[in-house]
Amino acid sequence: MPDPLHQHDDLARCEECGSGVLRPVVLATWTRPMKYDGRRVEVTAHDLPAFQCDHCSAVALPDESMGRMLDALRRQEGVLSPDEIRAARERQGLSQRDFALELGGIAPETISRWETGAILPSRMYNDRLREFLAKRSSARCLLTPESFFAGVVAHSSELHGAWSRSGALPASFFGQTSWINVQPQRADPSAKNYCVAA
Numbered sequence: 030m031p032d033p034l035h036q037h038d039d040l041a042r043c044e045e046c047g048s049g050v051l052r053p054v055v056l057a058t059w060t061r062p063m064k065y066d067g068r069r070v071e072v073t074a075h076d077l078p079a080f081q082c083d084h085c086s087a088v089a090l091p092d093e094s095m096g097r098m099l100d101a102l103r104r105q106e107g108v109l110s111p112d113e114i115r116a117a118r119e120r121q122g123l124s125q126r127d128f129a130l131e132l133g134g135i136a137p138e139t140i141s142r143w144e145t146g147a148i149l150p151s152r153m154y155n156d157r158l159r160e161f162l163a164k165r166s167s168a169r170c171l172l173t174p175e176s177f178f179a180g181v182v183a184h185s186s187e188l189h190g191a192w193s194r195s196g197a198l199p200a201s202f203f204g205q206t207s208w209i210n211v212q213p214q215r216a217d218p219s220a221k222n223y224c225v226a227a
Contacts, residue, residue, distance in 0.1 A: 041080065049084025056088070063102055066151045074101045099146070108155050111146040117162050118144075132157055 041051040060073040074097050080089045090098065103110055109117075118128045118140070125140040132140075132154065142148045150158060 043082035043085060043087055043089075045087035046082060046085040049082035049087075051080035051089055052083055054079055054081045059088070059098075061098070063098065065102060065106060065108075065149065070102060070106065072098055072102045072105060074098050099149075103149070106152075108149055109158055111144050114140075114150075114158065115144040117158070131161060 043049040043051055056074075056077040056079050058073060058075055059077045059079070060071055062069050063072045064070070074094075077094050077097060078091065079094055080091070081087070100110075102108070118125070121128075123131065124137075125144075126137040129135045129137045129140050135154070139148075143150050149155075
């Protein structure tokens with residue numbers, strides 16, 4: 030695809046008409062069609078730096094403005110940003126490979142591209158990401174060590190010893206089939222709270 034800012038005689042010539050010069054402008058409102066997940070989406074941004082031909086009025090966007098259009102697309106379509114995806118994975122203590130497995134066995138390289146912004150997750154995977162985050166969030170509960178080990182747990186030296194050694198409890202205690210991690214929460218720096226996370 031021709032570069033719309035192709036230099037000719039030290040001037041940025043318009044590739045649309047071939048005779049006009051591209052001059053810097055700020056577009057108060059700019060709407061253009063963008064493709065997301067195989068569909069055409071009309072995306073609008075405001076106060077957008079651009080170049081406009083002084084002959085045919087064609088518009089070319091620099092990389093920074095294209096990035097802003099992508100941000101506008103994410104907001105409009107509810108797509109998680111690269112920072113949100115990375116932060117969500119890191120909060121769960123998952124590697125990109127483990128995160129990929131949690132989401133259904135996609136390639137770890139796909140997670141990397143989402144987190145760098147090289148590609149956007151499809152609608153299906155964006156929904157799956159949100160479901161995963163909602164599930165993990167709703168499964169979390171804050172407990173003090175005293176309340177956590179109250180009752181049966183407090184009187185079970187076997188369970189208490191297992192937790193002390195590994196920071197986890199056997200899943201049979203919870204009626205599940207895997208070990209349950211007990212992870213410290215940092216929300217309250219004045220107390221050591223704990224969260225049960227499957």
